Amino acid sequence: MKNVRLVRALQRVEDEYLSRMGLSLPLAAIVLVVAADLAAGRDHFITPGIVAAPPLAAITVNWQRTLFIGVLGLAVQVALAPYDGVTDLPDHDVVFGQVVAYGAVTVFSVYIAWRRETGAKAFNAIASVAEAAQHALMRPPEPRVGGIRLAVRYVSAADAAQIGGDLYAVLDTPYGVRALIGDVRGKGLGAVQTSAVVLGAFREAAYDEGGLDQVARRVDISVGRHVTGGDFITALFAQFDKPDSVDLLHYGHVPPLRVARDGEVETLYPNEPWLPLGLADMVDEGPTPWRVALQPGDVLVLCTDGVIEARSPADNTFYPLAERVGALVAGASYDLDDAVQRVYDDLLEHAGGSLTDDVVLLLLAPQRRPLPSHPQDPPLNPV
Incomplete structure (x- = not known):
C-alpha cells in the first residue's frame, strides 16, 4: 500500500522543486544569452541561443507561462536585431529561418508543458482510485484484532499500483481470530479480480463456518465458480481460538515461521502438503488443519513468495528469511510494527532497494498477560 504513496510523495517533491x-x-x-551578446559587441549574432528558454520553461512551469517565455524570447531577439546588425543583412532568408525555427521550438515546448500537466493530473486521479480500491479490497487491519496483535507490510511491485496478486485478511469471528494470506498466479487486473473473489469468499465463510477446513472449502468453491482461465491461488489459513496454539491449513503456500522470544526460528511445514485453491477439485478431499503450540x-x-524469492543483485541469491528473521523479530511480540518494518527494510537492502514481485509480510502474536521483560525490553502496557 505504501508504494503509490511513496511515488506520489516523490512526485510532490519534484513538483515542489520545479x-x-x-x-x-x-x-x-535569456539574461545569460543577452549578456553574452552585449559583451561580444556588435556584429556578433548570439541571440539565437535564447531558443533554450522555452524548453526549460516546459519542465518548470505550466503551458501558459511557457508561452509567455516564448513570446518574451522572441521580443528580446527582435529588440537586439538592430544592435547585432541582423536588419542590415541583404539576405532575409536567414532571419526568416531563425524565426520559424524558434516558433516551432516554442510551440513544441508549450505542447510538452501541457502534456506534463495533464499527465500529472491523470496520475493523481488514478492513484486516488487505486488507493480507494486498496482500502475496499484489502482493508488495513488494526494493530490488534480480537486477542491477536499483528502488523503487516503490503507492497505491489507494479509501477504506480497499490494492488497486485498477493492478498491477506485478518478477522475476529465467533470461532476466534481467523487469518488468510495468499498469492494469485499472474499479475494485473486479472489477479486483482481473483483476489477480490478470494477475499470476499473468505470474509463470508470465516463468520459462517465452524471449521477452518470448511472455510477453506467455501473459498475454493467460490474460486472454482468465478475464476476462469486456469488461475490458482496458493493460500495459508490460520485460526487462533486458544491463546497457546494456532490451527493452520495449507494450500500450497509458503510455510509459516514461528519465531520464539529468544530468536529461535522454526519452519512450520504442513503435515499434508496440498494443492492451491482452484486446483483442489482434482482430489476428492481437502487437507486437514494441524495445530501448533505457541509459547509466550x-x-x-x-x-508470500515475493519475500523468499527476492534476489540480491550482488550474488543473485534469494532472501534468506528463515536465517534473518529471528534476530529481527525476537522479543518483539509487544511491538510488531517495528519488527515488520525491520524485516521489510532488510528485505529491501538484500534486493538492492527494489522488488520485482508483490510482497506481503504478516506478523501475528497472541496477546496474553504481560511477559517478563528482557533487560533491553521496554515495559509492557497491559491491555
Missing part, C-alpha cells in the same frame, strides 16, 4: 524554480531558470537563460512471546511470520 515550482520553486518557476520562471527563474528560463529567465536566467512467540511470533508467527507469514509471507
Whole structure:
C-alpha cells in the first residue's frame, strides 16, 4: 500500500522543486544569452541561443507561462536585431529561418508543458482510485484484532499500483481470530479480480463456518465458480481460538515461521502438503488443519513468495528469511510494527532497494498477560 504513496510523495517533491524554480531558470537563460551578446559587441549574432528558454520553461512551469517565455524570447531577439546588425543583412532568408525555427521550438515546448500537466493530473486521479480500491479490497487491519496483535507490510511491485496478486485478511469471528494470506498466479487486473473473489469468499465463510477446513472449502468453491482461465491461488489459513496454539491449513503456500522470544526460528511445514485453491477439485478431499503450540512471546511470520524469492543483485541469491528473521523479530511480540518494518527494510537492502514481485509480510502474536521483560525490553502496557 505504501508504494503509490511513496511515488506520489516523490512526485510532490519534484513538483515542489520545479515550482520553486518557476520562471527563474528560463529567465536566467535569456539574461545569460543577452549578456553574452552585449559583451561580444556588435556584429556578433548570439541571440539565437535564447531558443533554450522555452524548453526549460516546459519542465518548470505550466503551458501558459511557457508561452509567455516564448513570446518574451522572441521580443528580446527582435529588440537586439538592430544592435547585432541582423536588419542590415541583404539576405532575409536567414532571419526568416531563425524565426520559424524558434516558433516551432516554442510551440513544441508549450505542447510538452501541457502534456506534463495533464499527465500529472491523470496520475493523481488514478492513484486516488487505486488507493480507494486498496482500502475496499484489502482493508488495513488494526494493530490488534480480537486477542491477536499483528502488523503487516503490503507492497505491489507494479509501477504506480497499490494492488497486485498477493492478498491477506485478518478477522475476529465467533470461532476466534481467523487469518488468510495468499498469492494469485499472474499479475494485473486479472489477479486483482481473483483476489477480490478470494477475499470476499473468505470474509463470508470465516463468520459462517465452524471449521477452518470448511472455510477453506467455501473459498475454493467460490474460486472454482468465478475464476476462469486456469488461475490458482496458493493460500495459508490460520485460526487462533486458544491463546497457546494456532490451527493452520495449507494450500500450497509458503510455510509459516514461528519465531520464539529468544530468536529461535522454526519452519512450520504442513503435515499434508496440498494443492492451491482452484486446483483442489482434482482430489476428492481437502487437507486437514494441524495445530501448533505457541509459547509466550512467540511470533508467527507469514509471507508470500515475493519475500523468499527476492534476489540480491550482488550474488543473485534469494532472501534468506528463515536465517534473518529471528534476530529481527525476537522479543518483539509487544511491538510488531517495528519488527515488520525491520524485516521489510532488510528485505529491501538484500534486493538492492527494489522488488520485482508483490510482497506481503504478516506478523501475528497472541496477546496474553504481560511477559517478563528482557533487560533491553521496554515495559509492557497491559491491555
